[in-house]
Amino acid sequence: MQRIIMHIDLDQFYAAVEENRKPELKDKPVAICVYSGRTEDSGAISTSNYTARKLGIRAGIPISHAKNLAEKSGQEVIFLPVDMDYYRDISERIMEILENHADILEQASIDEAYLDVTEKTKGSYNAAENMASKIKEEIREKENLTCSIGIAPNKLVAKIASDYNKPDGLTIIMPDEVEKFLSSLPLRKLHGIGPKTIEALESIEISTVAGLAECDVQKLIPLFGGNKARLLVDKARGIDYSSVEEKVSKQISRILTLKNDTNNIDDLIPVIGYLAGELKKKLEKKKASFKTISIITIDTALDMQTKGRTLENATNSTSTIREVSTMLTKEILEGSGKKFRRFGLRVSSLDYGTKKEQKSLMEFK
DNA sequence: CGACGTGTAAC
DNA sequence: CCTTTTACACGTCG
Numbered sequence: 001m002q003r004i005i006m007h008i009d010l011d012q013f014y015a016a017v018e019e020n021r022k023p024e025l026k027d028k029p030v031a032i033c034v035y036s037g038r039t040e041d042s043g044a045i046s047t048s049n050y051t052a053r054k055l056g057i058r059a060g061i062p063i064s065h066a067k068n069l070a071e072k073s074g075q076e077v078i079f080l081p082v083d084m085d086y087y088r089d090i091s092e093r094i095m096e097i098l099e100n101h102a103d104i105l106e107q108a109s110i111d112e113a114y115l116d117v118t119e120k121t122k123g124s125y126n127a128a129e130n131m132a133s134k135i136k137e138e139i140r141e142k143e144n145l146t147c148s149i150g151i152a153p154n155k156l157v158a159k160i161a162s163d164y165n166k167p168d169g170l171t172i173i174m175p176d177e178v179e180k181f182l183s184s185l186p187l188r189k190l191h192g193i194g195p196k197t198i199e200a201l202e203s204i205e206i207s208t209v210a211g212l213a214e215c216d217v218q219k220l221i222p223l224f225g226g227n228k229a230r231l232l233v234d235k236a237r238g239i240d241y242s243s244v245e246e247k248v249s250k251q252i253s254r255i256l257t258l259k260n261d262t263n264n265i266d267d268l269i270p271v272i273g274y275l276a277g278e279l280k281k282k283l284e285k286k287k288a289s290f291k292t293i294s295i296i297t298i299d300t301a302l303d304m305q306t307k308g309r310t311l312e313n314a315t316n317s318t319s320t321i322r323e324v325s326t327m328l329t330k331e332i333l334e335g336s337g338k339k340f341r342r343f344g345l346r347v348s349s350l351d352y353g354t355k356k357e358q359k360s361l362m363e364f365k
Numbered sequence: 366c367g368a369c370g371t372g373t374a375a376c
Numbered sequence: 377c378c379t380t381t382t383a384c385a386c387g388t389c390g
Binding site: 033034035036042043044045046060061062063064065082084109225227228247249250251252253254255256257300302341342344346 | 377378379380381382383384385386
Binding site: 110310 | 367376
């Protein structure tokens with residue numbers, strides 16, 4: 001059965017939201033920053049609007065670097081701190097809109113979603129196009145935001161299509177157009193192919209999507225292993241059988257940059273206390289408990305290390321998070337003695353079967 | 366196989 | 377000199 005999949009991406013989401021909140025920002029370069037709090041301007045740019053991108057101020061670069069670029073341009077650039085709670089509220093309202101149009105909705109991130117619309121469009125690309133226009137209209141009316149939409153026979157191609165024309169774009173790739181559409185793209189545009197994979201492919205003279213599509217899987221197995229090798233060639237051919245599914249989170253983590261580098265457990269105890277509280281809040285919101293708890297450390301050389309422990313039974317107790325992570329932290333400190341720059345906690349092996357629900361399930365039986 | 370740690374990637 | 381959060385694949389160990 002041929003599916004019709006839609007991928008929707010909100011345009012420069014955080015920056016657009018801030019422009020709505022402060023209309024005087026319109027037409028000015030705006031950069032949304034994650035300040036780490038170590039020094040005045042330490043941290044990175046999370047999102048910027050198109051005006052700022054023209055100056056080279058884009059996601060991922062250090063805030064200090066962005067300020068230099070702003071200085072050089074002679075323009076007034078607006079730097080704002082992220083306000084995740086606010087963005088999340090707006091995201092939730094938009095996802096509700098999408099939910100009403102889709103057979104199945106898969107939220108891929110705060111500003112992205114996949115919709116399986118096969119049933120609602122009765123398999124018609126024309127109907128899907130109309131639906132996309134309706135969705136754009138509704139998001140513009142209710143939230144004053146634009147989005148870019150891709151429509152294609154699978155998630156892989158839909159995602160590339162939504163990126164093809166932005167902002168406020170709509171790109172439809174019919175099944176018989178997939179091959180041609182992909183062949184013109186650089187490898188980097190394929191979801192899941194990052195710098196390391198590109199480097200490995202270039203080592204065997206593959207540098208285009210077309211080249212990868214023609215490649216014999218056997219040739220890739222020594223580099224990537226059978227599983228990933230097959231996946232890579234499928235990707236280049238526009239083949240993707242993965243289904244759109246409502247995602248439930250499998251882990252919850254929180255990590256932060258320390259005010260000062262440290263290898264002293266006494267400095268970390270209050271940090272553990274804070275992070276444990278943060279995780280507890282998220283667990284409550286999702287009504288989940290956990291069986292595994294890990295600490296995540298990033299040392300001064302920016303090398304990451306994780307260490308975890310799985311409990312006998314699922315729990316949601318903050319004190320357990322604190323106690324176990326304190327033990328794990330001591331263990332890592334004894335092992336290396338390296339100073340940490342960043343520190344985080346993660347809970348996984350999540351269990352959504354709360355006592356209440358179990359009881360009602362019993363009664364149902 | 367479950368548990369654990371690392372690497373890669375996307376946002 | 378550099379954010380945060382999540383996911384998944386893979387190797388390894390017992």
